[in-house]
Amino acid sequence: MHLPLSDDFLSIVLNETPLLDVRAPIEFNKGKFINAVNIPILDDEERRLVGTKYKEAGNAAAIELAESLIKNEGKEKRVALWQEYLKENPDAKLYCFRGGQRSGISQEWLKEANIDITRLKGGYKAFRNFLIQQTEEISAVTPTLILGGPTGSGKTILLNKLQNAIDLEGIANHRGSSFGSFTNAQPSQIDFENNLAYKLIQFHHKDFNKLVLEHESHNIGRTFIPKPVYDNFMQGELVLLQTPLDVRARITYEEYVVSALREYEMLYNDAGLQKWAENVKAGLKRIQKRLGNQLYTQLTYLFDEAYFIHTQSEAKALYIEWITLLLERYYDPMYDYQIQKSPIPIVFQGDEQSVLDFIKKQETKI
Template sequence: MTNVTDDFLSIVLNETPLLDVRAPVEFEKGKFINATNLPILNDEERRLVGIRYKEAGNSAAIKLAESLIQNEGKEKRVHLWQDYLKKNPEAKLYCFRGGQRSGIAQEWLKESNIDITRLKGGYKAFRNFLMQQSEDISAITPTLILGGRTGSGKTILLNKLQNAIDLEGVAHHRGSSFGSFVNAQPSQIDFENNLAYRLIQFHHKNFTHLVLEHESHNIGRTFIPKPVYDNFMQGELVLLQTPIEVRALITYEEYVLGALKEYALQYGEEGPKKWAQNVQSGLKRIQKRLGNQLYRQLAQLFDKAYSQDTQAEAKTFYLEWIALLLERYYDPMYDYQIKKSPLPVVFEGNTIDVLHFLQHQS
């Protein structure tokens, strides 16, 4: 009997390794946590087989696939799968619909005395499960939305809670005009899949509330699916109050020191220059909203900070630049959003008070 499973819940809760035999182009478009792509057909082979399928049907497509792979190609693929399964013996196998490609891979591995379970319905069925679970869980889970002005330390606080999901972390973006990392954000599909994993894992820990940061629908170039976002926004608001000097320092440590380190690791000696160019581009993007006078003032402050010879000298100007940007741009924008927000405010206070409150709502 064919060894298949549709126990997708177990796969999520255990973060089971997954062997994805789809073509690389399919994998890049959308994948799952802990999935490794070792395709049975490369992109060009998949394209040719697809054309043959449309022109002459399934049997002709299978014959073409077999001729493209041939014996040497088969041995190479099986060898790669064997190496992966030695390191991940509990892995499950899938293709797009759980049919021919994963079925053939399963048979080839069986010939090598390796039994592997494949996903019933493949990638498509598993993704449908994840999307439905995201909607269902977000609909029944009370949420506490952590708000606060930019730089308040919301992410730092979230990471101290067991019943929180860091949406910016899942989106790999800091959530502002200057929030991009060196490495690209996940694709939209990957973001949705990863968020679903987090929601399912959260749900099965039996917390009473889910804590999230107060986010817009979009986080960088990814967006929270509308039904899920609407469910999140049925919650209650907790406001974190942090003095401007602390907020400027938190922002400096993350957006300046942390970002410079990240760029240096990625680009070496060119890192600081590339980081500065990215910040200058970020300022340019919001120039119209800043107004020309404030834009020039901020641009000059940043250039002055960046041109200093020592980190200690630069820090003073960076903190001045950050404080001005927070007070004149981000604070009015956030205060307006809070004022018009329909979410009821159930608590507000400093970091210690808010953390204590949220820890007692788990």
Template sequence: MQLPLSDDFLSIVLNETPLLDVRAPVEFNKGKFINATNLPILDDEDRRLVGTKYKEEGNAAAVKLAESLIKNEGKEKRVAQWKEYLHKNPDAKLYCFRGGQRSGISQEWLNETGITITRLKGGYKAFRNFLMQQSEEISAKTSTLILGGRTGSGKTILLKKLRNTIDLESIANHRGSSFGSYVNAQPSQIDFENNLAYKLIQFHHKNFNKLVIEHESHNIGKAFIPQSVYNNFMQGELILLETSLEKRAAITYDEYVTSALKDYEKVYGNEALQRWAEDVNAGLSRIKKRLGNQRYRELKELFEKAYTQHESKQAKSLYQEWIMRLLNEYYDPMYDYQIKTTSIPIIFKGDEEAVSEFINTQEK
């Protein structure tokens, strides 16, 4: 009997279909898809041994070795895990790297127990190629409004209030500055690209006139926007969000101090404040060369003063003084120069209310 195969990758993206990935953990950790769960048919060492056998003696010998490594008890254990997963995710699809031996065997084993699951034609590789092709094609034909503004102006806050947006920093799990790391690690480069492709495809099928993104560099932390996609994004038009220095300092304090510490507490508990301060100091060290020695020492001392008085009533004002100096003396001159020299046409400037109203008019 011919078991079901499918290459309807678009449906998987639009429905965020659960996926059963039977590749080895080392493969899964290098790159995976949204809603994919790794329940491997071979572990990392077994995969290495089978791969070596394949290179030395061919496919038949590799399959025979794989079967001997799994044995009956291993097969029963794996099938039980897959059945438990499929009980919770009955619409899931199955794949391995190329959609061949491993996923084919997994599909047959499940079929023996009365469970039919659809296997992805071409596996991970074909689906990944589909996503990368779609990213390039969709970004090329999508008109972008690029939301710019000085650091702390509230661009992310505004993006969350709009419907026709993709939050690149959220996908990258990074705030896009020297102090922008979150407690949880960024996704791998491949995961970032896959997740961005999902968002682009889903956006494309909502039929908006314009895509709104934040004005980003080619990289967001350690995550790089694919060059062709980035170039397409930068063909758009620039809108500048104007916010007072005092309000920007307050927004930055809420995000980088108050909210950040809550995240650190979830991970580090009683050590949260110390770990957070260490990471802030590491961020300062990364920009030391640009700051210059004198300014670096002054900003470091000001932060240490705020940190040592963290529990006092003066702490907030000290942190905001430190933030205002960073914004005014470091981030603003860099961003102002970037805007002065940009080739992207600036079509509007205004505060949050005015910018929001302008963007909404572009959809009418």
């Protein structure tokens, strides 16, 4: 039986094609693609048993064991779940790890149910290799504008106003600081790389002259930009966003207090304020050595006072006082040092509107 195969991975990325992943959940959770749904042909334990049988007795024995584990009822259940997904996503593609037996059997079962689906040639592994290769190649030839500025300058706000930007912190699901975690977990490293590849490939096929990125370190939370890609990104030019300290403190307050607290309250209800405060205190503890004992004690006292008042009434002014001290005494000196040591040439600096105007003049290919 000749069933359709495809390795047109570029089309999948550009069209964000839905994907049916029939690998075991443990494989899916280690690494997946955008718009992929996991409806496995073998669950984790079944996969383990079949894998052990393959090592001990070879391919034929492993297939026989898999068939005995699934049996008729299991097969019907799996096909029904796939059919339900494909009714909503008729253009979906199918894959397993190497595009071999598991996806091949799944494709045959769907054909028996009068459903045609294209299988990815080489499966997850081939698509993943394509994404890695494309990321390195595109980053090597793409001119970049690197948006810098002290903490709280509004860099992410500005990035989201541009069509030729990629929000690395958004992909990493992290704000990029000691206090930058969200209540929902960061993606796995593999997912981060896959998602970055999608964004970069999609950017490459649009009509823009330069890619705009935030001036990030190699790591964003617990994820990291692969070194060859990071080195390519940092070959660009630096644009500095200048924002007054009082405005930066308000921006930081809105993001790290108001928005963050809203997340915690949605997750923990009445305990949200306490959980959020514990997370902030843990962030302070992580940077205690760099702060020094005196500044750490001062910041902890200010935050505790603001938190105590917050449990009774509004504490915005005290939170902003705490944020301002943290910016002035910790983040600003650290950022000034980084800029002084940075080999990236500064080509422009100004307020938000002037930076936007500068970037947009260079936005479209001639």
